[in-house]
Amino acid sequence: MPSLSLYLPAPAKLPPPPPFRPQKATNFDPLSNRLISHSNVGHLRKAITTLDLMSCIRSRNFDLGKLVHDRLACSQLEPDPVLLNSLISLYSKSGDWKKANSIFENMGSERNLVSWSAMVSCFANNDMGYEAISTFLDMLEHGFYPNDYCFASVIRRWCYISVYKVGITIIMAAIAFVGLALGHYVGCCLVDMYSKCTADGLMNDARKVFDRMPNNNVASWTAIMNGYVQRGRGDEEAIKHFVEMMSGLVPSNHFTFSSILKTCANLLDLCTAVKSGLASINCMGNSLISMYSKSGQVEDARKSFDVLYEKNLISYNTVVDADAKHSDAEEAFGLFPEIQDTGFGASGFTFSSLLSGAASICAVGKGEQIHARIIKSGFESYQSICNALVSMYPWCGNIDAAFLVFNEMDDWNVISWTSMITEVFDKMLEARIKPNEITYIAVLSACSHAGLVDEGWKHFKAMEKKHCITPGMEH
CATH class of the missing domain: 1.25.40 (Serine Threonine Protein Phosphatase 5, Tetratricopeptide repeat)
Structure with a gap:
């Protein structure tokens, strides 16, 4: 030390700097x-x-x-x-x-x-x-x-x-x-440092650094907005900077929207965003839909979708995914014809979300209709779509169809194998066939590799509680 x-x-x-910067630098x-x-x-x-x-x-x-x-x-x-x-x-x-x-x-x-x-x-x-x-x-x-x-x-x-x-x-x-020279890279870090240093922040110093930076770009604008948002008392100032940034035709990114969405959340409701004209901006509205979806506020996600002045495929995909993930699959299915009518055409993400919705309500008929549409649209060879089909069919009680899709896949990944392993294991239990230590090694390994933590814990607890198998190091 x-x-x-x-x-x-x-x-x-400090020692005087050399006449030129050495190679070490x-x-x-x-x-x-x-x-x-x-x-x-x-x-x-x-x-x-x-x-x-x-x-x-x-x-x-x-x-x-x-x-x-x-x-x-x-x-x-x-x-x-x-x-x-x-x-x-x-x-x-x-x-x-x-x-x-x-x-x-x-x-x-x-x-x-x-x-x-x-x-x-x-x-x-x-x-x-x-x-x-x-x-x-x-x-x-x-x-x-x-x-x-x-x-x-x-x-x-x-x-x-x-x-x-x-x-x-x-x-x-x-x-x-x-x-x-105070370029964007160092300047943004300084702005971030000043805004985090104390409970009140050193926002005046952060602003001075921001003003000294030449030709502020999206990174520097986002850094100064983040500074105001992190302090909790500069939300209106952050919105002011966002409007100024948009007026200056500086292109924004998802970090910018994340920052401004926190501001809207701090100001309590979506009305603030709507009154500011932010929610009607296409990319901003999509971010709002995504934010509300991830927090389980499907109704607010739908409101954000409805106030969008101009919707695109990302807007539709985001709200379809929100409905499918939060047990409102019928709403998701209802949007599908609208997507077709707009001329956007469904994407692989659209179909994956709809399949997830069909699985959530065990609607095998809907799932088969979506599968037919997938084939007609030419998505049947997409790995993500095949994985969604392999997951959907067993949930709807048709494991034979899942096997058929799995066998026709050109390339399997860990998700494909995990879906089949876990579904076959469930069928094994339904048939009253008692699993052993080796069976559980396969199932737990599959859950681990696929990141299915909750599923893995469920099987791990059941191993000893239901089947009297003492977990070992290999488990």
Whole structure:
């Protein structure tokens, strides 16, 4: 761990910057470039190990990542900075800052900008404010001058440390010291940092950063709106910014809509959105339908659909899916002819939602009609459609039709197999055939791979309670 001092040097005492930025300060290399560089010089094993580690980090499977590290330690493979940086990231994100710091300290002269940045982020993530600040200053003193990616990485975590006020002062001084232009990437992170730092936020400072940024884009507009929304007292200000953004013809994205929808929710009802003219905007209305659907408010989702000035296939698909998922399948079926009349034509998503609705009310006749329409529309070979059919038919009591669809599929995935395994298992129980330990391994594995947590728990509990099978490690 770097030595700490409560007397942090002022930015003016930092060493003067070199006349040009050293090679050490280049941008982070993408993972693919790292792997290619390893392979090009014959280090295929290092490339594979790096890929293993990065896969474990991205999937947050830290225990497996530590096993990869153990394998590396037992091999004769000499770690290089890329591998060591990946290990720092692994232990940092798993919460083991001591191990991360040990690897960092042992790197010695092999430390580069990525190493330093990872260690600063590690301390910040663990609310070790003074250590994070001290390491950041050490990085500058060692001649590693952060680029915009490094600053953004540090800034994202700075608002979470207990000594954030000192950290903000140093960050802003360091940006000026290095001479980094305030671009969108760093600017958005600064706006986000200021808005999160205290209970009241530092929105005046966030606004100053926003105003200094050249040619604000969708990311910067969304960042400043998020800032007002997060404070809970700036909802009208957020809507004002949204209208200003739309007036300036700045294209919006789903993050923008997510932010403005939170504003409408804070202002209590849909009327605010309608009065502001927001709900009639096509993409905004679709977002409202989706939001209400996910929260189970089907009636409000339908109201949002009805006030849309111009509906598109996404609008129809979203409300059909909402009806199908919340036991209002007849409403979903009623919209299908309307979709056909508009000339949009149903999509694979439309058919999947309708099949889900048919399954929810065990309407095998409706399901067969939809299946016929699927064949007529040329969607019968789509994997997602086939999976929906394989799931729908057993729910409606026609497992033979499910087998027929399954056997005619060109390609099966885990969802296809899981649907068949679980349905066959249910039929097995209906036939009063007693399952054994091996049966449950297959069923539980299928549920696990398909992400069917509730279904898996149901079978796991029934294993001992109903069938007197004691769960083992393999289960």
